[in-house]
Amino acid sequence: MIAPISRRQTQRRQVELFSSPSDAAARALIGWTLSVDGVGGRIVETEAYHRADPASHSFAGPTRRNAVMFGAVGHVYVYRSYGLHWCLNLVCGDGPGSAVLIRALEPTLGLDLMSARRGVDDLSRLCSGPGKLCQALTVTQAHNGLRIDAPPFALEPGADVQVVAGPRIGISKAVETPWRFGEAGSPFLSRPFPTT
DNA sequence: GTATGGATGGACT
């Protein structure tokens, strides 16, 4: 059993993470534990976006919808997708307009609550997609702009894991930029990574 | 003012 790291250590690692370029941050986030009101799990899949990226919401400059992306790092940007689902991003990067989309979690905290919210028992389908994990953690527009290092959110570093990269999902521009990251072999991904 | 399309998920064939 590994001793829990100190709060100070956690803060130091968060600051380092938030200020990294979004692709490095997206890769580094794999293995961290994210929770909302004590419910959540290990991050196993992310995608990076940044200001000069045609696939990014921030590409066209600041708007009311994406304003959080141009604000302070360490805050969450929540947006509605296809009029139906919510997607959770962590603002982080070496310049304004960068963020990391949290795409999948390995459920570890509050399993019963997440199952009930999702109406699904299968752990591998509980948080295996950006819209699913928001439903499981009850993340909505109301969370847009909140800090990820303060309640109801919590973000804790985890052990290093083997990370694989691939093309991002569901975008029509910059399709080949390999800025989707995931834990190698995890059964909790939204989709498998292409085998290279 | 109207048109459009997207960082999706689930139900269905």
Added chain:
DNA sequence: GTCCATCCATACT
């Protein structure tokens, strides 16, 4: 594999 539910920022007219 296909289809559809249904919101909102943006790009037009």
